[in-house]
Amino acid sequence: MIPNGLPRSITAQRWILGTIAAAALSCGCIKAVPSNAPGTAGGGGGEPGQTASATIDVSGSSTVYPITQAMAVEYKRLHEAVSVSVAETGTTAGFKKLIERQAAICNASRPITDVEIAACKEKGIEYIELQVAIDGLSVVVNPKNDWVKCITTEQLKTIWDKDSTVQKWSDVDPAWPDEPLKLFGAGTQSGTFDYFTEAINGKARQCRTDYSQSENDNVLVEGVAGDKFAMGFFGFAYFAENQDQLRALAITHGDQATCVLPTAATILSGEYTPLSRPLFIYVNKEELKRPEVAQFVEYFLSDDGQALVEKKQYIKVPADRLAEMRQRLADAK
Numbered sequence: 001m002i003p004n005g006l007p008r009s010i011t012a013q014r015w016i017l018g019t020i021a022a023a024a025l026s027c028g029c030i031k032a033v034p035s036n037a038p039g040t041a042g043g044g045g046g047e048p049g050q051t052a053s054a055t056i057d058v059s060g061s062s063t064v065y066p067i068t069q070a071m072a073v074e075y076k077r078l079h080e081a082v083s084v085s086v087a088e089t090g091t092t093a094g095f096k097k098l099i100e101r102q103a104a105i106c107n108a109s110r111p112i113t114d115v116e117i118a119a120c121k122e123k124g125i126e127y128i129e130l131q132v133a134i135d136g137l138s139v140v141v142n143p144k145n146d147w148v149k150c151i152t153t154e155q156l157k158t159i160w161d162k163d164s165t166v167q168k169w170s171d172v173d174p175a176w177p178d179e180p181l182k183l184f185g186a187g188t189q190s191g192t193f194d195y196f197t198e199a200i201n202g203k204a205r206q207c208r209t210d211y212s213q214s215e216n217d218n219v220l221v222e223g224v225a226g227d228k229f230a231m232g233f234f235g236f237a238y239f240a241e242n243q244d245q246l247r248a249l250a251i252t253h254g255d256q257a258t259c260v261l262p263t264a265a266t267i268l269s270g271e272y273t274p275l276s277r278p279l280f281i282y283v284n285k286e287e288l289k290r291p292e293v294a295q296f297v298e299y300f301l302s303d304d305g306q307a308l309v310e311k312k313q314y315i316k317v318p319a320d321r322l323a324e325m326r327q328r329l330a331d332a333k
Contacts, residue, residue, distance in 0.1 A: 054292045059087045060094020060107030061191050062217050063235040064279050067133055067300075068107050070308045075296050082292045090215040091191030095282070099123050104287035105297070108280040109135070109191030109235070126285040128332040130325050132300045134315040136267035137196055137275040138239040140246045144228040147176050150250040150259035153200055153274065159183070159231070161201045164208045169229065177229070183211035184223040184232035190215050196233055199274040221246065236262050240313035251275065268315050279314070288333050301326050 058068055065088045072084035086107075089097065095116045097103035100123070112120075112129065120127060139151065147169070155173070159166050159181070169176035186192035188205070193213075198204040212223055217234040224232040225245035239248050239262070250259035253273050266272040281300060287293045299305045306316040317325065 054082050054290065056082065056084045056105070056293055056296055057087075057097075057103045058084065058105040058107060058281075059089050059097040059103040060105075061091040061109040061279070062088040062215050063109040063135060063190075063192055063237070064107035064132070064281070066237055066312045067279070067309055067314060068105075068281070070312050071296070071299055071305060074304070074308060075299050079292065079295070082296070084296065088216060090187060090189030091194070092189045093215075095119075098127065098282060098284060099125055101125070101284070104284055104290075104293050106282040108282055109277070110194045111280065112282060127282050128285055128288075128328060130281050130283065130297070130300065130329060131278045131317055131321060132281050132305075132325075133279040133309045133317060134267060135277055135279050136236040136262040136272050136315075137192065137199075137233055137277065138236050138262045139231065139233050139249045139251065139275075140224055140239055141231050141249060142224055142226075142228045143245070143247050145247065148173075148249065150252055153251060153253045156200045156251075157202070160185075160197070160207055162206045162208060179229045182223075182227045182230040183208075184220045184230060185211055185213055186217075186220070186234060187213040187215040192217075192234060195277055196275070235314075236267060237313040264313075264315050268318075283332075285332055294333055297329060301329060 056072075058072075065086060068084075068086050072086055075084060076082065087094075087097075087103075091106070091108045091110055094103065094106040094108065095112065098106040099116070099119045112127075139156065141148065158164060158172055160183075166172055166181060168178055169181050170178045171181070185207075186196065193207070194204045197207045201207060212220075214220055217238040220232045220234050221238055221242050224230040225242070239246055248262055250261045251272065252259045256273075258271075260266050260272050262272050262275070267276045270276060281297070283293070283297055288297070301317075301322060306322065309316045316322075
């Protein structure tokens with residue numbers, strides 16, 4: 001259980017990252033079931049009452065989207081009769097879809113809120129929370145930016161907070177250019193927006209509104225890549241895939257004197273603070289009665305699935321935490 005006493009997203013960060021030192025522990029393996037095995041949607045036999053084809057609807061976080069889409073493609077190869085539909089709606093909208101039973105699975109770049117928990121209870125939705133990866137929110141600038149390499153979290157708050165008066169780079173530091181600071185960031189339906197604003201501004205959703213926002217991280221990548229005086233924030237994987245168009249800023253936080261760049265190593269170790277975070281899927285427990293859904297969710301936690309997480313430039317779940325997720329899924333089924 002996540003400890004009480006801190007906001008859920010920041011609590012989750014500290015709790016999850018606290019397990020990382022044990023990442024070398026061994027764990028059991030879940031292997032994907034071949035598509036011709038009995039009981040799979042793509043097999044010849046199938047379980048009693050199972051149709052010859054099936055669809056799994058997934059909605060939610062654009063940050064988690066590349067992971068789930070990769071899982072869907074590989075799962076489709078193993079289970080030809082199963083279609084997995086993955087929509088980028090933002091975490092908040094994804095939870096709404098889950099609550100209204102319009103999606104079996106919600107991709108989430110933040111933990112579920114108390115309001116969403118209450119809505120699930122009201123609708124009779126029992127869910128399971130599974131961590132599927134680790135991410136580090138990246139603050140990025142245009143490669144032509146030659147005046148800032150490292151930025152403090154206090155400077156980021158000055159820029160992004162609700163009452164910010166920053167309009168030019170020189171408003172943050174007089175040594176920086178007297179040029180407009182063009183801002184790009186996650187939209188308000190995004191879990192990335194909630195997480196970034198809580199980690200940097202001290203309260204989720206407390207943010208200035210006069211910036212270019214989108215739930216689609218590729219739109220943000222294009223915005224920063226197209227303007228010398230731009231700054232943006234989004235998940236590490238989108239930066240890693242676009243390093244030829246972007247440059248990540250190193251972060252220094254609180255009394256920490258060292259400037260830390262987001263890398264797989266610094267995110268995994270917890271050095272990249274406070275912008276390292278766990279990524280989740282939330283599954284309607286009722287949907288786990290469908291063999292294709294149960295097997296698809298198992299694939300996220302399999303050795304092959306976690307290899308896909310790394311292939312998509314995210315950090316896989318530490319071994320002891322992964323074992324915990326596998327047991328949680330087994331109990332739910």
